Amino acid sequence: MQLSGSAAIVTGAASGLGAATAAALAAKGATVFGFDLQASIDKAAGKVPQGVTLIDTDVTGADAVQKSVDQVVASGVPLRAVVNCAGVGWAGRILSKNGPHDLELFRTVITVNLLGTFNVMRLAAEAIAKTDPVDEDGQRGVVINTASVAAFEGQIGQIAYSASKGGVHGMTVPAARDLAQFGIRVNTIAPGIVDTPMLAGVTEDFRQSLSAGVPFPHRLAQPAEYAELATMIIEHDYLNGETIRMDGGLRMAPR
DSSP states (O other): OOTTTTTTETTTTTSHHHHHHHHHHOOOOOOEEEEEEEEHHHTTOOOOTEEEEEOOOOOHHHHHHHHHEEEEEEEESSSEEEEEOOOOOOOSSSEEETTEOOHHHHHHHHIIIIIIHHHHHHHHHHHHSSSSOOOOOOOOOEEEEEEEEGGGGTTTTBHHHHHHHHHHHHHHHHHHHGGGGGGGEEEEEOSBBSGGGTTTTTTTTHHHHHHTSSSSSSSSOHHHHHHHHHHHHHTTTTOOOOOOEESSSOOOOOO
């Protein structure tokens, strides 16, 4: 799959993994449309790379995502790649000294991380399926979703996040099977601890303790490394139905 001359959608594109991925795909010649909330887009003002257009989009809304996908299609550049990076990660235990886990918090995490990913995948896949195949195998496009190592080793306080990311991992094989008839591959990346804005407020000592827990290399992953892996998956035509851990060999402890 060649990115040059193709359109790509990246969710959560105003910062973190999404911003790095949008920049990497644009550098490969893709016309990138980044879906994110307006507040995040405003914060990214002046830092959006050439070839990337940010569009105010709530990934959990059917009409909102359809409108944004229609805008991508209207560009006239065939949509070939979708990378779902939008997500939230609030913590909470099932039962704590404050009582049971807040149900609305759990619902919100599931809605953004799992339903939002599915929503963008289903609507973007419809648009990709209407394009012409790019090779003799009938390939039309690629969807990459973002899970987490928490899908496999959720820590204390990660019940909502782990459930949402476990759901993203669980969609990978059936989504690849569902979309195979349209020539659309589906893969998932499960990052470990990545140095994104979510970690901006932690102390240097805590950052060092996180790094020390990674078998090798003893550091946090960089958003550019996620973007590099996403680009490789798009360009590797036989990679399908896989969840790939990007974690330096990390297996999360209970806390």
